[in-house]
Amino acid sequence: MNTATITNTGARFLGEGRVEFRTTEMGPVAAGEVRLRVDVCALCGSDKRLLAQGSSVVPGHEIAGTVAAAGADAAVAPDTRGIVYIPVYCGACPACHSGLTNRCTRYTDLIGWQRDGGFAHYVDVPARCLIEAPEDVPLDVAVLGLDTVGTAAHGLRLALRTQQETPRRLLVVGCGPLGLGVVAVARAMGVEQVDAYDPHPGRLALAVKLGAAEARDLDSQNQYDVTVEVSGAQAGRAAAQRVIVPGGAVVVLGESGEPYTMPADPRWRRTDCFTVRSFYFPLTEVAENWELLRGFGAELRDVLAERLTLPELEAAFDAFVAGDLLKPYIVSGADS
CATH class of the missing domain: 3.90.180.10 (Medium-chain alcohol dehydrogenases, catalytic domain)
Structure with a gap:
C-alpha cells in the first residue's frame, strides 16, 4: 500500500x-x-x-x-x-x-x-x-465529531462531573459552530432548559432551531447551574460568571488573546464555583x-x-x- x-x-x-x-x-x-x-x-x-x-x-x-x-x-x-x-x-x-x-x-x-x-x-x-x-455515519457528519461535537461534549462531561445531578438550566454564550454544538450536545445529555445568547440574530435563531431558548437576562445573578462561554469576548466571560449559581460550573471554551480574569467583587469571593477549561477530547x-x-x-x-x-x-x-x-x-x- x-x-x-x-x-x-x-x-x-x-x-x-x-x-x-x-x-x-x-x-x-x-x-x-x-x-x-x-x-x-x-x-x-x-x-x-x-x-x-x-x-x-x-x-x-x-x-x-x-x-x-x-x-x-x-x-x-x-x-x-x-x-x-x-x-x-x-x-x-x-x-x-x-x-x-x-x-x-x-x-x-x-x-x-x-x-x-x-x-x-x-x-x-x-x-x-x-x-x-462507522459505516452509518457520513463523513460530512463524522467531521463534526472533532471540534464541533467532540470538544463540546468533552467540556460538558467535565462540567457535569462537578454537579450532583444533571443541570436544570444551562446557558451558552456565543452561537458560532462550537456554541451550536454545545446546544445540541446539552439537549442530548438531558439538560432540561438550554438558553443561548449571541449578539448576531441569525446565529441566535439557529440555536433556537436546535432547541435552545433565547436568554433574555444576562444581568441577574444566580440563574444557571452551568454556563458555557464560547465567544472568547470579555463581556461574554463576565456574563457567564455573573449568572452562575453558587456551586455551579463555568465552562470556558472560547478562545481569545486576552487574559481570562475573575471578578474581584465580594459576591464572587463568597461563591463556590467550578471553572472548567478543557482541550479537545x-x-x-x-x-x-x-x-x-x-x-x-x-x-x-x-x-x-x-x-x-x-x-x-x-x-x-x-x-x-x-x-x-x-x-x-x-x-x-x-x-x-
Missing part, C-alpha cells in the same frame, strides 16, 4: 488573509503513517489566526477522509473512512496509557498547526491519529460521540455547513471572517 510519488496541491497561508496554492510531490508514505484523500476539511474559527499571521505548514485541522495508502507498520486497510485526531499523542505516557490522549504530556505537534493539515487534496497523518468512522469518548452524532449529526450539519472546493478557500475565508458563512466545508476535488 506504500504508494510511489504522487502530486498534491495544498494551501499555504501567507499572512494578512492571503492564500497561495502550491503543487508538490509526495513520496512514499512514512512508516506508521497513512495517506488520506481529504474528502472534507471544515474551517474553524481558530484558523483565522493562521490566516492573519501566516503558517509554515498546510493548515486545516477538521479533517475527514479516505485512506489512499499506508506506510509500513500501519495496519489500516485501503479505503478506510475516518476523521483525524489532531494531537499527535505519544501513546506511551501515563495519560495515553489511560486513554486520556488529549492530556498527553509529550506531544508537540497538532495536525494543521505544526505539521501539514487538510486544506489539500491529500495529507499524511500518523495511523494512530486516524479514527475510523480523549479517545475514550469517541464511541459516545458517535452515538451523539447518530442522534443529531445530520441536523447539525444541515444547520452549519456550506460546501465549497479547495480553489474557493480564500473566498470561503473571506465570507467566514465576515460572518456570512457559519461553517464552510472544503470538499474533495482530488481524483479518487
